[in-house]
Amino acid sequence: MPEPVAIGIDVGGTKLVAATLAADGRVLERLRRDTPARDADRLVADLGGLIAELGPGLPVGIGIAGLVTPEGVVRYGPNISVRDLDLAGALRAEGATHAVVVNDASAAALGEQRAGAARGHADVVLLTLGTGIGGGVVVGGTLLVGAMGFAGELGHVVVEDAGRRCPCGNQGCIEAYASGTAIGRRAQERLARESTDSRLRAVEELTGRAVTTAARDGDRLAREVLVEAGRWLGVAMVSLTNALDPEVILLGGGAAAETATWMVPAARETLEHRIIGGGWRRPPDIELTALGDDAGMVGAGLLAADHAT
Ligand SMILES: [Zn+2]
Incomplete structure (x- = not known):
């Protein structure tokens, strides 16, 4: 040993x-x-x-x-x-x-940067998707902690002024658009507003997990909600990429692997179209974490x- x-x-x-x-x-x-x-x-x-x-x-x-x-x-x-x-x-x-x-x-x-999915990459952004959204940043192989130790609160990157309320007290944070909680809430909102047929109408507690399960079973509305959340996540990734230029953006946390089928392509498309210098550079890869x-x-x-x- x-x-x-x-x-x-x-x-x-x-x-x-x-x-x-x-x-x-x-x-x-x-x-x-x-x-x-x-x-x-x-x-x-x-x-x-x-x-x-x-x-x-x-x-x-x-x-x-x-x-x-x-x-x-x-x-x-x-x-x-x-x-x-x-x-x-x-x-x-x-x-x-x-x-x-x-x-x-x-x-x-x-x-993850030293021993997991981003091994070999010096510049890495991690987003953890669960009931909330967490994050971490490695720059040039060094963990970014910031002046007060509060760097990496990536769930509270603002994607819309005067947007949805976030548990942190602010408005328009990415956590209010792409966390499990936000995904459940968005599905609820659409069900109340639209007459679309969806198996989610029979679900008592509309969590992000319930939406993901329905998406896996082929539910159209559930899939649309996840694609929309993925697009929002892509908007946050545009700002993170413009600020930090990572080689790879990792997605981890309880909800990442199960929602990836719908969220990752939508996030990638937004990222590719909106990062600065899109014609002259490769966008960062979006990958799942490895160490759980x-x-x-x-x-x-x-x-x-x-x-x-
Ligand atoms: Zn927030």
Whole structure:
């Protein structure tokens, strides 16, 4: 077995998943615990326990949903009840020699760039499609964290002024057009307005998943809703490509693979027609992620290994 170079930990809303990693990002030994989501002291103690069991002395990287400063302070996390928790400092106090904490979607972007679907590419954008939309950016092989640590909030790229309401409080964010929640809502809206025949009329809870299932079963309205969401996603990709010029745009998250048949061609067409310099360049490839739920853990661990050398 190769030597471990770091420990990567994904702090999810219900589970902590920790693993030792080889230099190429391969997972060596893996442990799982329930997340003590309401107790910051227990969270730190449990993370300390996982580190002690897996390999004290190894650099530790943590990926967590929320707003994390470059110093590793978790300002806010939607899944756990912590505010302004200096998690990197607390882990060092628990004995970790090197500890880094990053937003989970940013960590996933780095994981996919180093060890997943974007291996070999230096400039990568990741969009994660689920109930919301997350994102991460790697520029020239380096994870973009930004001045305050808030870079990569790609779900809140605005695609329409005075557009649909987003859970973040703003209007017109791409999350309000192409997330699972938005797709379910859009289907509901069309069913109320049109007399089109659709099997979605029989569905009690109109989620993005219900729309995807109906699309797979051949439902025309469901497919149209997904194609429309794909076009909106393409609009966001135009701005991201004009700003960052990535070689590849990755789609990950629970909804990406199942909706790709309808969303990806629509996104690609919009991207090809609207990016700057379209006649003189190749548009970025749009591809699905490869590491699944491990991406954040792998990226966070490899980031910690970078910092320790
Ligand atoms: Zn928003």
